[in-house]
Amino acid sequence: QVQLVQSESELKKPGASVKLSCTGSGYSFNSYPINWVRQAPGQGLEWMGWINTHTGNPTYAQGFTGRFVMSLDTSASTSYLQISSLEAEDTAVYYCAREIRSYNYMNLWGRGTTVTVSS
Amino acid sequence: AIQLTQSPSSLSASVGDSVTITCRSSQAVSSVLSWYQQKPGKPPKLLIYGASNLETGVPPRFRGSVSGTDFTLTISSLHPEDFATYYCQQFDNKFHTFGQGTKLEIK
Numbered sequence: 001q002v003q004l005v006q007s008e009s010e011l012k013k014p015g016a017s018v019k020l021s022c023t024g025s026g027y028s029f030n031s032y033p034i035n036w037v038r039q040a041p042g043q044g045l046e047w048m049g050w051i052n053t054h055t056g057n058p059t060y061a062q063g064f065t066g067r068f069v070m071s072l073d074t075s076a077s078t079s080y081l082q083i084s085s086l087e088a089e090d091t092a093v094y095y096c097a098r099e100i101r102s103y104n105y106m107n108l109w110g111r112g113t114t115v116t117v118s119s
Numbered sequence: 120a121i122q123l124t125q126s127p128s129s130l131s132a133s134v135g136d137s138v139t140i141t142c143r144s145s146q147a148v149s150s151v152l153s154w155y156q157q158k159p160g161k162p163p164k165l166l167i168y169g170a171s172n173l174e175t176g177v178p179p180r181f182r183g184s185v186s187g188t189d190f191t192l193t194i195s196s197l198h199p200e201d202f203a204t205y206y207c208q209q210f211d212n213k214f215h216t217f218g219q220g221t222k223l224e225i226k
Contacts (some may be wrong), residue, residue, distance in 0.1 A: 037217075111160055
């Protein structure tokens with residue numbers, strides 16, 4: 001079955017770090033970029049960046065540099081998103097999505113990981 | 120970076136109505152614009168890619184079109200399951216941008 005499976009919800013304190021995972025199955029993982037998208041409670045979709053699953057090279061959106069790091073374990077068909085120095089404003093659902101490069105659209109999404117940052 | 124302006128931000132309609140959502144791009148970069156539907160607690164679902172190509176399995180009552188920098192999503196004959204939030208998304212020079220969303224509610 002073609003799918004992206006994301007890690008479970010996280011509850012973290014401000015200042016902590018979290019590492020989210022996104023594992024692809026049923027397709028050639030390193031043939032399609034993986035994007036990360038954030039959705040704060042009651043808000044719209046915010047594109048965070050993408051990682052080239054062939055080279056491991058990440059590209060970050062403005063506002064998602066520094067504390068946000070995308071990485072890969074191609075042997076495990078998994079992409080990771082690490083967020084450090086967590087703030088309350090990082091409370092959101094984080095989605096990963098597979099991109100089709102011919103038209104640059106995202107046709108396969110994970111179910112999302114909810115990160116709650118609270119003291 | 121591209122700016123995408125979706126309008127309206129919300130609209131009310133009845134089952135059987137037709138509605139149109141517009142996404143205006145700040146740059147005439149290309150036709151690589153996609154439309155997604157999102158229901159509460161669910162990930163987005165791709166509807167349209169390349170401005171007017173219907174994703175496999177999406178009903179033909181969903182139609183995308185483009186005129187210059189204005190992209191439109193038209194939903195004909197609304198079904199109850201169509202009431203959701205819709206987003207446009209465009210790609211340019213390594214970066215993606217999403218519109219702010221249009222919430223379609225039952226009148």
